[in-house]
Amino acid sequence: MEADRGVGVGVAVEVAVATKVYAGGTDALQATSLTLEAGRTTALVGPSGCGKSTLLRMIAGLEAPTAGRVTLDGEAPEVLQRRGELAVAFQDPSLLPWRSVAQNIELALDLARLPRNDDRVAELIALVGLDGFATATPAELSGGMRQRAAIARALVTAPRLLLLDEPFGAVDELTRHELARELPALWEGGGTTTLLVTHSVAEAVRLADRVIVLSPRPGRVIADIPITLTRPRGAESAEAAALERTVRDALEAGRAGTAAGQNAG
């Protein structure tokens, strides 16, 4: 399937009535169904502990649903994972401590059995603002810099499915804004399907084509809000502010237990 790589073919993600009850009995996710359209960016928001990371890990094939099914282009997540066409960036970036920034990014190419590409590695290092740190080891970086290296590592293979779990958590406000401005062009240019878990409503509205709101635990989809803003998205606009309000209202309704709920029942 080498020929399919990096030619702008995003994956369609289907989560069908997925439920997750952890071994200890924690009800993390309740009968959740959603479809992520190929090549689109979807943000997932919801109160702390509502099951956002659980859902992302299920889509990545790192967690099996207790009931229901997750398919990527109709296949099990492991199929895409084996082909190296899926990338995940977590809030806690697990970089190999003995490898430099550039070597950590290159490793993703090796694991996906893709050829080394020094130019692309250098381009991504510059894009995430780590110019001059290509040969630094993770211990020599701040937490935010490590996160940015992990984002570059996730992007280097031009994955067909990109799963980002709070990847900007430790990044300072200014860099966060810069990344939010620069990154979408990278993943959209490749036709990548992207899922972004975030606590920032502003970031969700700025980056996504659609924002999905989960209820408090056990999470279920209570709102699915299309983000109709044109791209590129720059300065704050009245339209963006109105969309942020819509998302916040849905979160509030979920918290109060008054949301209508697309997936209720």
Ligand SMILES: Nc1ncnc2c1ncn2[C@@H]1O[C@H](COP(=O)(O)OP(=O)(O)OP(=O)(O)O)[C@@H](O)[C@H]1O
């Ligand atoms: N491996 C696990 N074993 C047992 N319980 C877990 C496990 N992972 C998560 N949970 C529990 O499942 C629930 C959902 O957790 P999850 O991390 O998916 O939520 P989240 O919405 O991503 O939270 P946050 O926004 O705080 O990161 C929580 O109650 C959490 O304690």
